[in-house]
Amino acid sequence: MPIHIYFSEGLEKFLIDLKRSQSTLFFSVPRLYIRFQQKVFEKIPEKRLNLLLSIPVLNWFVRRKIQRQLGLDHARIVAVGGASTPVEIINWYLKLGLNFIEGYGMTETGITHVPIPGENRIGFVGKSSQYAHTRISAEGEVQIKGPMNMLGYYCNLELTRLAFTEDGYFRTGDRGEIDEADRLRLFGRLKEEFKTAKGKFVVPSRIEKLLSVSLLFESTAIFGAGMTAPFAMAVLVPEMRHACQSERVRTALEIELRVVLDQLNNQLEHHERLSCIVICSQPWTTANRFITPTLKVRRTAIESHFAPHFTEWEKLEQKVIWLEDQ
Numbered sequence: 001m002p003i004h005i006y007f008s009e010g011l012e013k014f015l016i017d018l019k020r021s022q023s024t025l026f027f028s029v030p031r032l033y034i035r036f037q038q039k040v041f042e043k044i045p046e047k048r049l050n051l052l053l054s055i056p057v058l059n060w061f062v063r064r065k066i067q068r069q070l071g072l073d074h075a076r077i078v079a080v081g082g083a084s085t086p087v088e089i090i091n092w093y094l095k096l097g098l099n100f101i102e103g104y105g106m107t108e109t110g111i112t113h114v115p116i117p118g119e120n121r122i123g124f125v126g127k128s129s130q131y132a133h134t135r136i137s138a139e140g141e142v143q144i145k146g147p148m149n150m151l152g153y154y155c156n157l158e159l160t161r162l163a164f165t166e167d168g169y170f171r172t173g174d175r176g177e178i179d180e181a182d183r184l185r186l187f188g189r190l191k192e193e194f195k196t197a198k199g200k201f202v203v204p205s206r207i208e209k210l211l212s213v214s215l216l217f218e219s220t221a222i223f224g225a226g227m228t229a230p231f232a233m234a235v236l237v238p239e240m241r242h243a244c245q246s247e248r249v250r251t252a253l254e255i256e257l258r259v260v261l262d263q264l265n266n267q268l269e270h271h272e273r274l275s276c277i278v279i280c281s282q283p284w285t286t287a288n289r290f291i292t293p294t295l296k297v298r299r300t301a302i303e304s305h306f307a308p309h310f311t312e313w314e315k316l317e318q319k320v321i322w323l324e325d326q
Contacts, residue, residue: 024075027081029295040066053095084205114126125183128144188206194230196228196229202230207264221233232274236279258319279323281322284298
């Protein structure tokens, strides 16, 4: 049976290309699925869509229409990976009638964890394959051993040595836990955790996951190492960026952003609560190297570029900061 692979011309034409492909198996990172959801809500407000989906007679027709609009009406499996996915996003796609699953794997290990039908647990990436022996270290790191692991990094013996434990497990760098049914849940990257001036660790990916559910943001990142409190940097969705050129719209949006910040902080521990949201005027792209080709945020690149302003923003003591120049 032949397999057809399609290449997109770019984000602007991605949906057109996806519809053309009529994919039966589709895999992407969380950021794209969040953007798809935002596009749907632009056409059908969330409350109205929920109402339509609650009506038995209309439910099937509404779901099929949205599946066609997203180019996923032929998909037998829709998978997500590459970063931690908000539970709300997974549930939303399941509600649309898609076989939406979250798996796990790395370049160095291949795909090692996938949900087993009938044993799936939302928020977990499933059980490991029979060849991928998985354990959690004392530090909370996911470590994997098996024949699918890489042999090493090309021409870099020292980096290869550091990548493995003495008994042959690959150090993934991801923090996770394994439940009673051997299903793995991920919390974020160990190296991305930082301490604020209060001396307590903050896990940025957890906060970013909560923030990314908002329909206002295209991209988000959390910083604050050594500062009084962590803070968010964010890029608004394109429609909002254009609308913000109006002073009236920007004023109204700032009120909404303050509400988002307060609601988010109510879900966080005291030491995790954000001091402000810094809104970037320009998108994070592969061109400015703030986003990888696989749509992941380059945290280190963003931090090194904006770090000289961190102390200045902290002194402003404002909940919303509009960044005009980048």
